[in-house]
Amino acid sequence: MSDEPDPPQPEAPVTDEETAQAEELRARLDAREPLVDARAQVGPVVHDAEWLRALATAWSPRDLPREAHRALVDQALSRMSAPRPRQRAARAWVGALAALAATLCVTLWVQHRQAPRTVEARFLAVRRSTQPLFTAHFPAFGGETARIDRITMTRLSDLRDNEFARWRTR
Amino acid sequence: MLAYVSDSSDRDDALERERLLVARAQGGDRNAMGQLLSQYGPPLYRSVLLPRLGSEAAAQEALSEVYARVVARIHRFAWQGAGFWPWLRVVGLRVALDQLRARRRVVLWDTEEIAREIDASQAGASTDHYLSEHGERQAARARIEAALSRIHPRYAEAIRLRVLEDRPRDATAHALGVTPATLDVIVYRAVQALRKVFSKEAADV
Secondary structure (H helix, E strand, C coil): CCCCCCCCCCCCCCCHHHHHHHHHHHHHHHHCCCCCCCCCCCCHHHHHHHHHHHHHHHHCCCCCCHHHHHHHHHHHHHCCCCCHHHHHHHHHHHHHHHHHHHHHHHHHHHHHHHHHHHHHHHHCCCCCCCHHHCCCCCCCCCCHHHHHHHHHHHHHHHHHHHHHHHCCCC | CCCCCCCHHHHHHHHHHHHHHHHHHHCCCHHHHHHHHHHHHHHHHHHHHHHHHCCHHHHHHHHHHHHHHHHHHHHHCCCCCCCCHHHHHHHHHHHHHHHHHHCCCCCCCCHHHHHHHHHHHHHCCCCCHHHHHHHHHHHHHHHHHHHHCCCCHHHHHHHHHHHHCCCCHHHHHHHHCCCHHHHHHHHHHHHHHHHHHHHHHHHHC
């Protein structure tokens, strides 16, 4: 706009075009119609009227009507998500449940670790003498290897049973 | 809530109450958010949005967008002891800037000017919205007066009486000593002259 020629001085003769546009501007100012869409292409006089109203608005801005403002506030508040205290409560519940689950896991793991000892106490073979393995008298010399083999086989059997008991395969 | 308080201790108390209110709003308290918007929305509309956007419809649309952004981004607001107003004002300026950029026509404020205002506001702004609003109004009037001083005095008088004071056509014509039809032409020419001044200012800045 700064490239446009300067407007004529007040005493300059009035053209017909000026008269027509001045009349249109007056009509638009008096009509006080709502402004057209700000993104729309409009004629120069409509733009002039809009510009003058903006000037008046900047000079003496009016208050927003209370009801209109209340509606805007209500609209904004309706977009707010659920109150954070509830979210915190939900997070607290989730945390508590997670802690409970972790406690249960630890308890089960400890019980699992302790479980073989319980089996050992109740089912494992106890220490005992080799005397019941030999009911008959044997000579002072000779037959030692056979006796040792018998003891070994018996103890191997006890060891195998103990392992099965620990593994809970019995 | 911040009110116009002269005593510094009262002002500190008001700031502390406002800080708590903001914290509640950040925690999802709708009542607190409603109090903040009700306190600061009207001055934002009156002193920031309406003068820059130039129409009540556009300013209301902008205020609605401001509220939506505040609700969505309140958790990003970090209290820095300056109150809620400076942050809200910058949000308002950004919304106004977005609206003006989407327009095909410039009203009074150029988009570059508003962008500079945003930068200046982030560097430091009045924490008191009463002082800020007063300053905004004074600045707008000074800007208009400066532009009026650069056009023909008769045009300036026509604009003052007919537009700024909103006097009736006949009364304005009588005050200027012309017929109503002649007044229409004077006003028409005055608008062309004044818009030229504003455009030149925007180009010079």
